[in-house]
Amino acid sequence: MNQSIAGKAYVLGDNIDTDQIIPAHYLMYNPAIPEERKQFGRYALIGVPPAQAGLPIGNIPFVDQADESNTNSVFRVIIGGKNFGCGSSREHAPLALAEAGVQAVVAESYARIFYRNSVNGGYLIPFEWASGGHVEIATGEEVEILPAENMLRVIGSGKTYPLRSLGDVAPIIESGGIFNYAKQVGML
Amino acid sequence: MGMTISEKILACHAGKPSVSPGENVWVNIDVLMTHDVCGPGTIGVFKENFGPKAKVWDPEKVVIIPDHYIFTADTKAHRNIDILRDFVREQGIKYYYDPDFIKGEGMPNPYLDPGQTSYKGVCHVALPEEGHTRPGEILLGTDSHTCTAGAFGQFATGIGNTDAGFVLGTGKLWLKVPPTMRFVFDGDLPDYLMAKDLILTIIGDIGVDGATYKAMEFSGEGVMSLNIEERMTLCNMVIEAGGKNGVIPVDDKVRTFLESKTNKPWQAFANDADVSFDFEKVYRTADLEPTVAKPHSPDNRDLARNLKDTRIDRAYIGSCTGGKLTDFLAAARILKDRTVKVPTFIVPATTQVHAEMRSTTYKDVPLEKIFLDAGCQLGPASCAACLGGPADTFGRVNEKLRCISSTNRNFPGRMGSKDAEVFLASPLTVAASAVTGQITDPRELLR
Known part of the structure; x- marks a missing residue:
């Protein structure tokens, strides 16, 4: 996990629930079927009300919907607030973000099941700010996460923010999910 | 320890x-x-x-x-x-x-x-x-x-x-x-x-x-x-x-x-x-006192009596949290011999609850009959509109409507349209609100 994660940030507010990340009427797609799995990328974050989509300005679509074949986002890092991923246990939520190209979320805090699904499914890395609170990052800014240093850097301003150590779940993230981890520790 | x-x-x-x-x-x-x-x-x-x-x-x-x-x-x-x-x-x-x-x-x-x-x-x-x-x-x-x-x-x-x-x-x-x-x-x-x-x-x-x-x-x-x-x-x-x-x-x-x-x-x-x-x-x-969660979060709490001027467009009683026999018995206490003012959707959680709605009476009238007589629409047992679901789902809130519901979540878009507003409340409060067309403390209608 020494590799850095870099790309455009997409900024959201508090309590982004899994219905906003992937609304229920897309859940009939089966993630086990590759063509259907891609559709989750297309519709990732489509349930976020426009005014809250891509803060601070809003009205920035996460995935460009104009091209019907588009299943990717230009954003690689989600910046979230408190209780990111609350609500339904649907694993389609971290899966949708990952299918769209997201590699990490950095939030103030997470809902338990979203966090677990992100880690155990090996979809993305759920980081938390070390010092809680407020960060001044705007949607579209280039950021870089340095996992080995527990640090996020905003490329333009050079400003850095410390991240909390991944702690207990670091070995699972490093092995790529619960199945690989269980093999490594001799459970499987 | x-x-x-x-x-x-x-x-x-x-x-x-x-x-x-x-x-x-x-x-x-x-x-x-x-x-x-x-x-x-x-x-x-x-x-x-x-x-x-x-x-x-x-x-x-x-x-x-x-x-x-x-x-x-x-x-x-x-x-x-x-x-x-x-x-x-x-x-x-x-x-x-x-x-x-x-x-x-x-x-x-x-x-x-x-x-x-x-x-x-x-x-x-x-x-x-x-x-x-x-x-x-x-x-x-x-x-x-x-x-x-x-x-x-x-x-x-x-x-x-x-x-x-x-x-x-x-x-x-x-x-x-x-x-x-x-x-x-x-x-x-x-x-x-x-x-x-x-x-x-x-x-x-x-x-x-x-x-x-x-x-x-x-x-x-x-x-x-x-x-x-x-x-x-x-x-x-x-x-x-x-x-x-x-x-x-x-x-x-x-x-x-x-x-x-x-x-x-x-x-x-x-x-x-x-x-x-x-x-x-x-x-x-x-x-x-009877409590309501206002849009768009289950912690956005208020008392039903504080919201009495809030007009609603629809009422919904159903789901794992609000579609059990006890929930329908409570609704029947309000709805018996009354008529709903807004479209009101009744969805039993399970087929067993549905059967019980037919076999269980309140003041000698089967619950299902009380709801039909009140003008409610009854759907078959399912999760239904609690989580929106496909566009043809029974009771789904497909447009900018204000709904009071006995379900458990009211984040944006939960029951369908992200323009909709969902208020969460007990089946008693939902039924009372369905009768008056505005959010109503059930104490006003309980006999």
Whole structure:
């Protein structure tokens, strides 16, 4: 996990629930079927009300919907607030973000099941700010996460923010999910 | 230091004499439940990791209950039912509740007689009906409201497809032991309050992340005086405070309920006398009033009486948290000999609840007749519009409407359109509001 994660940030507010990340009427797609799995990328974050989509300005679509074949986002890092991923246990939520190209979320805090699904499914890395609170990052800014240093850097301003150590779940993230981890520790 | 109920259950299933909050333990799972929305993905994870010919760890411990996208013409939703059917056949899964009326394409014709179908409906209500909830056990389900079963003194929580796929193959999973928060209600419930008022009060106090990673235990005479269904409503919504599981101590009501449901032995756990809780709060039920969660969050609490000028466009009574017999009996107290002013949708959680709506009377009139006479629209048992679902779902809020609902979530877009506003309340408050067309404290209409 020494590799850095870099790309455009997409900024959201508090309590982004899994219905906003992937609304229920897309859940009939089966993630086990590759063509259907891609559709989750297309519709990732489509349930976020426009005014809250891509803060601070809003009205920035996460995935460009104009091209019907588009299943990717230009954003690689989600910046979230408190209780990111609350609500339904649907694993389609971290899966949708990952299918769209997201590699990490950095939030103030997470809902338990979203966090677990992100880690155990090996979809993305759920980081938390070390010092809680407020960060001044705007949607579209280039950021870089340095996992080995527990640090996020905003490329333009050079400003850095410390991240909390991944702690207990670091070995699972490093092995790529619960199945690989269980093999490594001799459970499987 | 003593252990809580949740800690004892986890210790027992980890084969350890004791566990402490924050510890990660591998535990043996008693029951794994999945449904039509997460089942196909779970099966995919299982086959990808254990091989196309792998067998589940125990076909009698896997319970599959289709309930989400049943009454829809969506072809992928029907295809997902077929995936479940194939898996059940291939694996010899013992407990599967097939929507036997789904045959081929188009909107399926619902069951005519709810007593004559293998289909059950909403998994969290069907699980205890079918004898799959037992004190002291660990139940995992691919649905966040799996925590409902904490009402039976067990450890029950929601997981994702990957975790469920792992459990299918191994019967085990790692869990972090949660600290326990305790909520005590002193005094019996007055007849205008329901479990929904209690849990909305708590969530309003601690917030939608107030119990994140934690167990929420409910006790006191206000809780123990509740019937089983109301206790399920309390535990159902711990996830709306971020809770990992809800738990209520086992008493004679639970023992009596289980007598006719299961032959398997079970063990009830109690808190040690010297246990210390992470948080404790005592409420006096006499101080509480009918409570509402305003858009767009279950912790956006207010009192029904403060919202009396808020006009509504629609009312909805249904779901795992608000579509049980007790919920419909409460609604009938308000709706008998009255007419609803706004479109009002009634959806029993399960076919058993639907049958009971026909066989149970309030003042000698069957509940179903009371609702039809009041002008309500009745749908077949399912999760239905609680989570929006496909566009043709019964009761789905497809446009900018204001809906009052006995369901459990009101985040943007939850019941369909993200322009809609959803107010959460008890079935009593929802029914009273349906009659007046504005949010109404049920005390105004109770006779």
